[in-house]
Amino acid sequence: MDKIKIKGGKQLIGKIYISGAKNAALPLICASLLTDETVTLTNMPMLSDINAMNALLKQLGTQIDAFDDFIDGHKTKTYSYRTPKLTSLVAPYDYVRKMRASYYVLGPLLAREKRVELSLPGGCAIGARPMDIHLSALEQMGAKIEIKNGYVHADAGEGLKGAHIIFRFASVGATCNILMAAVLASGTTKIENAAKEPEIGDLIDLLNEMGAKISGRDSSVLTIEGVKKLHGARHKVISDRIEAGSYAVAAAITRGRIELLNADASTLQTPINVLRKMGVAVEEKENALIVDARNKELTGQDIMTDVYPGFPTDLQAQFLALMLTSKGASMISETIFENRFMHVPELLRMGANINVHGHASAIVRGVDKLYGAPVMATDLRASFALVLAGLAAEGETIVNRVYHLDRGYELLEEKLKGVGADIERIKEPD
Ligand code: UD1
Numbered sequence: 001m002d003k004i005k006i007k008g009g010k011q012l013i014g015k016i017y018i019s020g021a022k023n024a025a026l027p028l029i030c031a032s033l034l035t036d037e038t039v040t041l042t043n044m045p046m047l048s049d050i051n052a053m054n055a056l057l058k059q060l061g062t063q064i065d066a067f068d069d070f071i072d073g074h075k076t077k078t079y080s081y082r083t084p085k086l087t088s089l090v091a092p093y094d095y096v097r098k099m100r101a102s103y104y105v106l107g108p109l110l111a112r113e114k115r116v117e118l119s120l121p122g123g124c125a126i127g128a129r130p131m132d133i134h135l136s137a138l139e140q141m142g143a144k145i146e147i148k149n150g151y152v153h154a155d156a157g158e159g160l161k162g163a164h165i166i167f168r169f170a171s172v173g174a175t176c177n178i179l180m181a182a183v184l185a186s187g188t189t190k191i192e193n194a195a196k197e198p199e200i201g202d203l204i205d206l207l208n209e210m211g212a213k214i215s216g217r218d219s220s221v222l223t224i225e226g227v228k229k230l231h232g233a234r235h236k237v238i239s240d241r242i243e244a245g246s247y248a249v250a251a252a253i254t255r256g257r258i259e260l261l262n263a264d265a266s267t268l269q270t271p272i273n274v275l276r277k278m279g280v281a282v283e284e285k286e287n288a289l290i291v292d293a294r295n296k297e298l299t300g301q302d303i304m305t306d307v308y309p310g311f312p313t314d315l316q317a318q319f320l321a322l323m324l325t326s327k328g329a330s331m332i333s334e335t336i337f338e339n340r341f342m343h344v345p346e347l348l349r350m351g352a353n354i355n356v357h358g359h360a361s362a363i364v365r366g367v368d369k370l371y372g373a374p375v376m377a378t379d380l381r382a383s384f385a386l387v388l389a390g391l392a393a394e395g396e397t398i399v400n401r402v403y404h405l406d407r408g409y410e411l412l413e414e415k416l417k418g419v420g421a422d423i424e425r426i427k428e429p430d
Contacts, residue, residue, distance in 0.1 A: 002402040004413065006390035007422035008372055011294070012256035014419035017074040018244045018263045019045040019410040020237035023314075024199040026101040027176040028206050028237060029053050032062065032081035033108035034184060035210060037232030042069060044077040044237055045410045048403065049099055054079070056095040056102050060109075061087030072262070082232075086113055093119035093150065099407075103131060103173060106154065107180035110143060114156040120147065125342060125378040133174040137165045141178075141185060162187030162226055170195040170220065170307045176203055182224040183212040189224040196220060197308040198267040202238045209233040241267040243409060244289060245315040246384050248272075249322045250416065251291040252280045252298065253392045258419055263289040270311045274319065277301050278326060298322070300330030300366055307336070317343045317385035323364040324352045325392050333361045343382035346375040350389050350397070372397040380408045387412070391421055398426075 020043035030053070032039035044050060054064050062083040069078040089109055096102040096119040109116035121129065131152070135145050138154060140163040146153045162185050167174060175195040180203075182189035194200070196218055204217045210233045213225040244263035251258035252275060265272065265284035272282050275291065278298045283290040300323045305313040313336040323330040324347065334340045341362055344354050350373050353365040372395035377383035383404040390397030399405075402425065405412055416423050 001400070001428055003426045003428065004387065004399040004402050004405070005424050005426055006372070006387065006397045006399070008370070008390055008393035008395060008397060010254060010391070010420050010422055012250055012254045012258055012391070012416070012419040012421055015259040015261055016247050016415045016419060017261045018239045018247070020076065021045075021199060021202070021240035021242075022047055022049055022408050023242070024202040025050060025237050026053055027104045027180070027199070027203045028235065029057060029081060030104035030108050031180055031203060031206055031210070033057070033060065033083055033086070033105060034112055034180060035230040035232060036084045038080050038082045039206075039210070039232055040078060040080045040234040042076070042078045042234070042236045043071055044079050045240065046077055047406065047408060047410055049101065049407045052095065052099045053101065056091060056105065057081065057083070059088060059092075059095065060105065061085055074262075089113055089116050091116070091118045096121050100129065101173070103134065104176060104180070106134065106152070107177035110138065110154050110156050111160060111181050111184040114159055116154050118152045118154070120150055120152055125339070128338065133167055133169060133171045134177045137167070137174060137178045138181060140165050141181060141189065160185035162189040162224070164190045165192065167191065167193040169193070172197050172200065175200050175222070179203060179207065179214065179222065179224060182226060183207055183214070183230065184228075185226040187226055189226070191222045191224070192220065194220050194222045195307060198238060198241060206233060206235045209235055239264050242312065242314045242381070244268060245271045245312070246318050246409070247415070248275060248282070248289065248291045249318045249388055250391060252278070252293040253322050253325055253388050255293045255296060256419070257290070257292040257294055260289040260291065262287060265289050270309060271315055271319070274301050274303060274311070278322075298326040300326040300328045300364065302331040304333040305336050313337055313340065314381050316340060317382045318388055320362065320364060321347065321385040321388040324354070324367060324370060324389065326366045328366060330364045331361060332364060335360070342378045343385045346377065346386055347389055349373045349375060350393055352389070369394055371395055374398040374400065376400040377404055380404045384409060391416070
C-alpha cells in the first residue's frame with residue numbers, strides 16, 4: 001500500500017487548478033443510465049471513485065469511452081456513457097462495498113427498467129449511514145421494497161408514480177436518487193426538505209439538458225414533472241468545492257498564498273467567512289479564489305457542520321487541522337455524521353491539543369508547533385487533514401493508507417509540489 005512522505009515547514013505559494021467535483025460526477029454518471037443515447041461528461045476528475053463507478057456501469061451494460069481533454073491548459077478527462085440496453089439489474093456487493101455512492105444506480109434503474117437489486121451499503125467509518133430516506137420515498141412512488149440476503153430488491157410494477165414526498169432530513173444521496181427516479185415516473189413528484197448542495201444543482205442541470213422537467217433548483221422544494229423519455233446530452237461537471245476548500249486550508253496552515261484556479265467562490269461562502277474571521281485574506285475572483293495567509297497571525301474560530309449552505313462536513317477535518325496552529329480555542333461541532341473525529345487520535349500524536357466531547361464536538365487549543373509522525377487515517381477527508389498537519393509540522397510525516405486520498409484528490413502530490421511542498425509518494429506493493 002502506498003504511503004505519502006511529507007517534510008513539513010514549507011510556506012506554500014503558487015497556483016493550483018481545482019478539478020471537477022467528485023460528488024457531482026458520481027450521480028451524473030448514473031444519470032446516463034436513464035437514456036439509451038450518449039451522455040458526455042467533461043471536466044471529469046481522474047479518481048479511483050470514478051473508476052469504481054465506471055466499473056459498476058460497465059457491469060450493467062454501459063459502453064464507456066474516455067478521452068484526454070484540456071481545459072484552460074489543464075489536463076482533464078471526458079467520458080462518454082451509452083447504455084443502449086441494460087444487461088444486468090444488479091449492483092453487487094463487491095462494487096457497493098468499495099463505494100457507497102454505488103447506490104445512485106437505484107433511482108435510474110428503477111425508473112428505466114422498473115426493477116433493481118442493490119447490495120445494501122452498510123455502515124462505514126464515519127457512521128451507520130442508513131438508506132431509509134431513499135427507500136421510503138421510492139415506496140411512496142409505488143415501488144415494492146424488500147430486503148433479503150443483504151440486498152434491496154425494488155420492484156416498481158408497471159412503473160413509478162409521482163408522489164408528494166417530505167424528507168425527514170435533507171439527505172444529499174436521497175435527493176439525487178429520488179430526482180433520478182422521478183424524471184421518468186408518471187405524473188408529478190414534489191420533494192420537500194430536499195438537499196440544496198451545489199452537486200444537486202449540477203444533477204438537475206444535466207437531467208433538464210436530457211429533457212427532464214425539474215423546477216426549484218437551489219431551493220428545498222423540488223418539483224419534477226415526469227416525462228416519457230430522456231435523450232443524450234453533453235455537460236461540464238462543476239468544480240470541486242471540497243478540493244478547493246482543502247487547498248485553501250493548505251495555504252492558510254502554511255501561512256502561504258495559493259491561487260485556486262477554476263474554483264467557484266459562490267459555493268464556498270461559509271468556509272470563506274470562517275477563514276476571513278480567522279485573519280486569512282480571501283479574494284474572490286470570477287473563476288478563482290486567492291487565499292493569502294502570509295505574515296498573518298490566525299485566531300481560532302468555532303465551526304458547526306450543517307447541510308448546505310452551512311459549513312460542509314467534508315471540510316470539518318481540514319479546518320480542525322487549521323485550528324491546531326491558530327491562536328486560542330475553537331469548538332468544532334459535527335452534526336451530519338455520528339463518528340467523524342477519527343483524525344483526532346492521529347493529530348494528538350503530532351502534538352495537537354484536542355479534547356473530544358462525546359461524538360459530536362471537539363475543543364481545539366492552538367499549539368506553537370506540530371511534530372511530524374507516522375499517521376494513518378480511516379476516511380478520505382480525515383486523510384487530507386493529516387496531510388495538512390504534516391505540511392505545517394516540524395520534521396517528517398508519513399501518511400499511511402493513501403488509497404483514501406486517491407478516491408477524492410486528483411494529482412495530490414503534483415498539485416502540492418507545484419506550490420512548493422516537500423512531498424512524495426512511496427510506492428509499496430499491496
Ligand atoms: C454525501 C456526500 C458526502 C457528504 C454528505 C453530506 C457523495 C458521494 N457523498 O453523502 O461526501 O459528506 O453528502 O454532505 O456525494 N441518512 C439517513 N438515512 C438516509 C440517508 C442519509 O439517516 O436514507 C443520514 C446519514 O447516515 C448521515 C446524514 O443523513 O448521517 C447525511 O447523509 P447524506 O446527506 O445522505 O449524505 P450522503 O449522500 O451519504
